Amino acid sequence: MRLICFSFFLIPVFLLSQHTITVNVTNIPSEEGNINVAVYDSDATFLKFEGVFKSGSTSAKKGKVSLKIDDIPTGKYAIALFYDKNGNDELDTNWLGIPKEKVAFSNAKMKTFGPPKYEECAFRVTSDFEIRIDL
Numbered sequence: 001m002r003l004i005c006f007s008f009f010l011i012p013v014f015l016l017s018q019h020t021i022t023v024n025v026t027n028i029p030s031e032e033g034n035i036n037v038a039v040y041d042s043d044a045t046f047l048k049f050e051g052v053f054k055s056g057s058t059s060a061k062k063g064k065v066s067l068k069i070d071d072i073p074t075g076k077y078a079i080a081l082f083y084d085k086n087g088n089d090e091l092d093t094n095w096l097g098i099p100k101e102k103v104a105f106s107n108a109k110m111k112t113f114g115p116p117k118y119e120e121c122a123f124r125v126t127s128d129f130e131i132r133i134d135l
Contacts, residue, residue, distance in 0.1 A: 021069045021078060022130040023056075029135075032086040033060050037067055040078045046118035047080055057089075058077035072129075076123035084135055101121070104133045 025035050046049020060083065071132055082091045083102040092100045108116035123131065124133045126128045 001035045001044070018073060018127050019069045021079075021125065023067045023069065023081070023130070024064065024130065024132045025067070025081060025135055026132060027135045028060050028063055028065060028083065030085070031060055031062050031103075033083065033087045034058065034089075035060055035065055035067065035081060035135075036089065036091075037069065037079060037081045039049050039069055040080070040118065041073070041075060043118040046078060046121075047115060047130045053088055057084075060085075066115050072125055074126050076122050076124050077106075078118050078123070079131065079133065080115070080121070081105075081133060081135075089100070102135050103134050105131060 002022050023037050023038065025037075028035065034057050036057045037055060039054040040046045040051060041053040042051070045053070054069050054072065056067050056069050058065050082099065084090070085101055086092065091103065094100055103110060103115070105116055105121045108120040110116070124127070
């Protein structure tokens with residue numbers, strides 16, 4: 001009986017366990033600017049500024065940087081990132097809305113006529129997770 005009671009109290013701990021996503025960004029062309037990362041948790045909010053679940057930023061370094069995003073519950077996520085070369089914290093685009101700065105996604109690449117879909121980028125987090133994204 002004690003084991004059942006003890007197990008009952010542990011259920012919320014397992015359901016609310018938090019994880020860390022380590023994002024390793026490679027092929028960074030220079031040390032100018034920042035790498036900005038956005039984590040999305042649904043198709044409905046994917047690539048919408050107000051739909052970002054978690055975000056992070058780090059100074060660019062030629063070659064590779066790593067960035068940790070903490071407090072991620074178990075679930076399905078997709079990442080979009082961009083190389084903010086001028087450091088203005090905005091994805092600069094041309095008059096057609098095409099990015100002037102490099103962008104990248106988890107598990108997918110930019111298409112000829114736009115970004116990939118959430119499902120193409122999505123991955124499942126059940127424990128601490130590490131992903132490499134080439135810029």
